[in-house]
Amino acid sequence: MSTACPNIISREEWGARDPAKALEDMQGPAQYVFIHHGAGVSCTDKQDCIQQVQGYQNYHMDDHKWLDIGYNFVVGEDGNVYEARGWTAVGAHTQKYNHVGIGICVIGDFNRRLPNEAAQDTFRQLIQYGVEQGHISPGYTLKGHRDVGSTECPGNQLYKLIQSWPHYKSGTQRYA
Ligand SMILES: [Zn+2]
Numbered sequence: 001m002s003t004a005c006p007n008i009i010s011r012e013e014w015g016a017r018d019p020a021k022a023l024e025d026m027q028g029p030a031q032y033v034f035i036h037h038g039a040g041v042s043c044t045d046k047q048d049c050i051q052q053v054q055g056y057q058n059y060h061m062d063d064h065k066w067l068d069i070g071y072n073f074v075v076g077e078d079g080n081v082y083e084a085r086g087w088t089a090v091g092a093h094t095q096k097y098n099h100v101g102i103g104i105c106v107i108g109d110f111n112r113r114l115p116n117e118a119a120q121d122t123f124r125q126l127i128q129y130g131v132e133q134g135h136i137s138p139g140y141t142l143k144g145h146r147d148v149g150s151t152e153c154p155g156n157q158l159y160k161l162i163q164s165w166p167h168y169k170s171g172t173q174r175y176a
Helices: 046-063 117-132 156-162
Strands: 030-037 073-075 081-083 101-106 136-144
Touching (some): 030 117, 073 117, 117 136
Parallel strands (some): 030 101, 030 136
């Protein structure tokens, strides 16, 4: 397992809007990691990925009326991580699990193809880093969004892939 630090682009760097009001803090390390896909356009360079992340934030805040972009982090096929709500704030990504899980979204639509190697490596590095930093429980459970909600997310191909990753468990049982 690689221990390389993921390259995290801060909110300031991608020009995030401030949350509509203060976000609630998560209690203790996250017991779950949920993987999502954006189900839209993909990006392989930083400028394009920043546009996508800004688009997610605008959509979540303006259309959904959420306090901020819903995810904790967003991963692009440019190999960068984009800080969304970050490690400690409760997200709005996986109904009923936002208080106990970190939500990570990969930019793109992964029903018919896999995220590239750069995005896959970055995703794994981010989880590993989160465990090392004490933000994710070492015994965390990895799930796809569809495991706990009626959604196609994170796309058929990506969903198939994560089932081979360590810590993956299907179903809605709570292990926390
Ligand atoms: Zn999702």
